Amino acid sequence: MEIHQLQMLRELGDLGSVKAVAETLMVTPSAVSQQLALLQKSVDVPLTRKEGRALVLTDAGRVLAEAGAAVVNAMADARAAIGAYHDAPDAPVSVSAFHSAGQALFAPLAALAALLASDGGKSPRLRLSDEDVAQEDFPGLAARYDLVLAHRMDNSPPWPEDKVAVIPLADEPLDIALPGDHPLATRRQLEPYDVVDEPWVTSRDGYSPADVLAAVVAVSGRPADVLHRINDYSTVAALVSAGGAIGLLPRFTARRVLDAGVVLRPLSGVNSVRKIDILARPETLKRKSVMTVCESLQTVMTELVELSGPR
Template sequence: MDVSQLALLRELADRGSVTAVAAALNRSPSAVSQQLKTLQRQVGVELVERVGRGVRLTDAGRALADSSVRIATAIAEAEATWAAYRDDATGAVRVATFFSASELFLPGLLTRLKAHPGIRLEVEDRDVSQDDFAALAADYDIVIAHRSDDVLPPQPTALRVVPLVREPLDVAVPLDHPLAGHDRVTVDDVIRDDWIGVPVDFPLDRVLAAMAVRAGVPARIIHRTTHLPLIENLVATGHGIALVPRHTSRERSAGRFRLLPLTDVRAGRRIEALLRPDRAERLAVRVVLDAYIAEAARYGDEPR
C-alpha cells in the first residue's frame, strides 16, 4: 500500500468530503477520487461508499484510516529521533489558539522560544465553539482549546490531548455593585442580574447555563461577545455582570471591577493542547508544546 494513499483515507475521515480533502492538499477533487479508487483496487475491498451527493468511509476504510494514523506517527517518531540526534529543532509550527489563551501564554512562550531560533512560530486566533476545536487539528500542528468542566475531551484515539491548566471562572461585578464588598457569592446572589455573555456553546456560556438551571431562573443576557476586554469594559462601566476567567482578567480588574468566586458551583474552564499524534512527534512541535506546558505551570493554584 502507498502511504500517501492511506493518508487520504485519514484526511477523508477528518474532513468529511473529497472536496475538503482536495482543498487542504492543493489537489483537484478528481485527483483525490482517482487515488482512492486506485487504493480500493489494490486492497480489493470497498473503502468509500456514496451517501447522497457525498461519500463516507466504510468500516474497512475507517480501519485503514486508523492504521494510517499509526503509520504516520511511527514515521514522525523516526524523523524526530533523527532530528534530536542532529540537535535540529527547526521548521514552522502552526498554532491555532483563542484570544484569552494568547494573553495568558503567548508573551512568555515567545520568550522561551528565543532559545530555538530555528523554529518559526505561526499563531492564529481561532475562537470557535468548544465542540469545533478538534476539527482545527487537521490544519494546525497545535490547537489550544478550552472546554467547560462538564465536557469530556476529544477521544484519545483521534487526537493527543495535553492538559495545560484549569482556570477558575469568577463573577465580575462593577465596583459600585451591591455585592462588590463581598468575598464570594452564590448562584442565587447573581443569577437575576443583567449578564454580559459569550456566544452559545462557548465554555463560559455553558457554565452560565448550568447556573441558570441550578437556580431555576433563565439568565438575562443583554450582550454576547468573544472579546474579553469588551466584556470587562461593559462590566466596569455598570452595564452588567459577567463570568470571566480568573487568571486572564485579574490584572485588569484592579480599580475597575471586582472578581468574586462562586461558592456553590465549581465553575471553570480547562485549557488544553490538541494535536494529531504524528504531528505531536515532530521535534519542533514538541519544543513548542513543552514551552506551553512550562507557561501553564505558572498558574499553579489549580492542578493541571
C-alpha cells in the same frame, strides 16, 4: 508495484536465488516468491527466467531492478530528511489558540523562544493564530495547526482521543466579574442565588460563559436577564467596568484584560471550571520542535496560574 517488491527484485539480481534473498531480508522463501509473483502481475513483460536451478533477471527485470534501486535510495533519502526534520529544534511550529489563551500566552511564549535564541540555542520558529470556535470544533483544527489550544467545560464530553492526543494545561475557573463598587464585590465568594437576578453580559451559546450562566439559571430556578452577548473578554471586562452588567471571566487567561474597575469573585454551587488543553495529532508530537513548544506552553501557563487569583 511496492517498494519492498522492487527491493526483492534488486536483491535477486545481485544474489541469484530466492533462498539467498530470503536469508538477506530475513523473511521466508515463500514470502519472496509471493511478492515477486505479485510484482510480475503488475507488468506486461517477464522479469525473471530459469537458468538451470538458478532464477535470474531478464533484461526487463534488470531495468526495473535498477529503477527500483533508485526508488529505494530515494526513499532512504526521504526517511533521512524526515528524520532530520523531526529532530530539528528550530523547525517551524504552528499554534492556534482561542482568544483569551492567545492574549495571555502568546507574548510570553514568543519571549521564551527569543530568549532561547539569544542564548545561542536553536528555537522553534513560531507561527501563531487565533481560532475561537465552539468546543466540538477544536479537534478539527489539528488538521491545520501543529498545536491547538482548546477549552471545554469540566463536565462536558472529553476530547476524541482516537483522533487527537491531549496534553492538559490547566483547570481554569470562570469567576463572576463585577464593577469594583458593586455591593457584591465585598463578598469573598458568590452563589447562584446571589447573581442570577443581576443584568448580564455573557457569551454566545456554545461557549464557556454561556454554559456557566445556564448552570446558574438551572440551580437557582430563575431566568437570567442577558443584556449583551459578547465573546471577546476585553470587551466584556470594559462593559463590566462601566457598570450596568456583571459577567463571567476566566481567572487566569483574562488577567491581561482586567483593570482596576473590575474584580473577580469565585462562584460556588455550580461547576464553573473549564479545562485548557493542547490538542495535536499523535505523529506531530514526535517532532522535537513541537515538544519544545509544548513544554514552553506548560511553563508559561504554570507561571500564569501562580500569579493569578480572584480579584
